[in-house]
Amino acid sequence: MTGDRMPPGFMRDAAGRLLVAGRTAADWVADAGDTPLFLYDRAIMDARVRRFRAAMPKGVRLHYAVKANPLPALLAHMAGRVDGFDVASAGEMDRALAAGMAADHVSFAGPGKRDRELRAAIAAGVTLHVESAGELARARAAAQLMGARARVALRINPPFELKGSGMRMGGGARPFGIDADQAAALMVEMDDPALDFRGFHIFAGSQNLDIAALAEAQRLSIALAAELAAGRPLPMVNLGGGFGVPYFPADKALDVEAVGAALADSLAARPAGLADTIFAIELGRWLVAEAGVYLTRIVDRKLSGGERFLVTDGGLHHQLAATGNFGTVIRRNYPLVNASHDGARETANVVGCLCTPLDRLGEKLDLAQGRVGDLIALFMAGAYGRTASPEAFLGHPAPMELLV
Numbered sequence: 001m002t003g004d005r006m007p008p009g010f011m012r013d014a015a016g017r018l019l020v021a022g023r024t025a026a027d028w029v030a031d032a033g034d035t036p037l038f039l040y041d042r043a044i045m046d047a048r049v050r051r052f053r054a055a056m057p058k059g060v061r062l063h064y065a066v067k068a069n070p071l072p073a074l075l076a077h078m079a080g081r082v083d084g085f086d087v088a089s090a091g092e093m094d095r096a097l098a099a100g101m102a103a104d105h106v107s108f109a110g111p112g113k114r115d116r117e118l119r120a121a122i123a124a125g126v127t128l129h130v131e132s133a134g135e136l137a138r139a140r141a142a143a144q145l146m147g148a149r150a151r152v153a154l155r156i157n158p159p160f161e162l163k164g165s166g167m168r169m170g171g172g173a174r175p176f177g178i179d180a181d182q183a184a185a186l187m188v189e190m191d192d193p194a195l196d197f198r199g200f201h202i203f204a205g206s207q208n209l210d211i212a213a214l215a216e217a218q219r220l221s222i223a224l225a226a227e228l229a230a231g232r233p234l235p236m237v238n239l240g241g242g243f244g245v246p247y248f249p250a251d252k253a254l255d256v257e258a259v260g261a262a263l264a265d266s267l268a269a270r271p272a273g274l275a276d277t278i279f280a281i282e283l284g285r286w287l288v289a290e291a292g293v294y295l296t297r298i299v300d301r302k303l304s305g306g307e308r309f310l311v312t313d314g315g316l317h318h319q320l321a322a323t324g325n326f327g328t329v330i331r332r333n334y335p336l337v338n339a340s341h342d343g344a345r346e347t348a349n350v351v352g353c354l355c356t357p358l359d360r361l362g363e364k365l366d367l368a369q370g371r372v373g374d375l376i377a378l379f380m381a382g383a384y385g386r387t388a389s390p391e392a393f394l395g396h397p398a399p400m401e402l403l404v
């Protein structure tokens, strides 16, 4: 018993070295040529997709939120496994389509879409999740000019919030979506021949581990969609997602089966007008966070003020979230281990190579002793890692990424 915390799917070999997808971390680094290196284990992601399918009511579609990890190889892998991609920019849309996802299974949400992004989505046949009355007017004008029909769903800022979320994205004053009490007025515009009304998108929050809160948000979202449709055919409702992952020791992994059972009840009780509606859940981190590991190498070890510091060649420029600087109030340790051995232990701080006190990958950790040259593995690195970090800050090299 070492006290190391590792997500399911990772283990050590008999020599105490970390195995990722059946090979040692050192083998993968040798393949890549250097550290820092992100590895994403496709078997772990596939297991997530299977678990979702088994847990959710039949017919509920699974969408992948590309923002969590837009690596082209990962998208190509996911394209054959999930039912749709949700994107947040024209850049993500291009990647989604290049990965092989059919345009009519791609939706584009996000405030501040530029006219050229609206035109690109309309031309491709991607569904726009419209965030305001102004955006709807711009999308319609663009479609009219192009002689095309814009596929549109209204993104609704619901009058409720997803309680206990790491990030709240609904309820109250928000830049996201159209306030529910303003949406009814826009529904009359859905008869415009330039618009192809696809339904609603209701995203209330993310990183949530509370079954009851998720179930309640889903139940309320279905009721809200029915109310706003007011008898109009409703092809699709995107119920958002928010399924969280256990980053910290006190976090308990989400009981997705319980969320699925509650959703089955809510769907069984839905108004008759929604009988033929397709429901989708969009997930980012729950599908990919635990599949990713970030490998760095110890370049220095030192003592200061009685504390041990292990200085690595990685840092917040690749893995901002793990340093507690990406929307976290209190900094807590992500799971982190010495990937090179599992011998005698010490208490150490693991820091990155950036010249800022913010660059702390782990504080006061109980670790197998860190020697210069050892590999450090930081888990939960599959979502909001490289592309959610200030890579250009201080001019260090970009990390490498491998889908394994």
Ligand SMILES: Cc1ncc(COP(=O)(O)O)c(C=O)c1O
Pocket: 065, 068, 086, 109, 167, 169, 203, 206, 207, 241, 242, 243, 282, 283, 284, 285, 286, 383
């Ligand atoms: C609209 C929308 N969809 C999906 C996501 C993905 O959330 P998560 O990665 O927590 O599943 C987010 C995250 O902020 C979002 O804003």
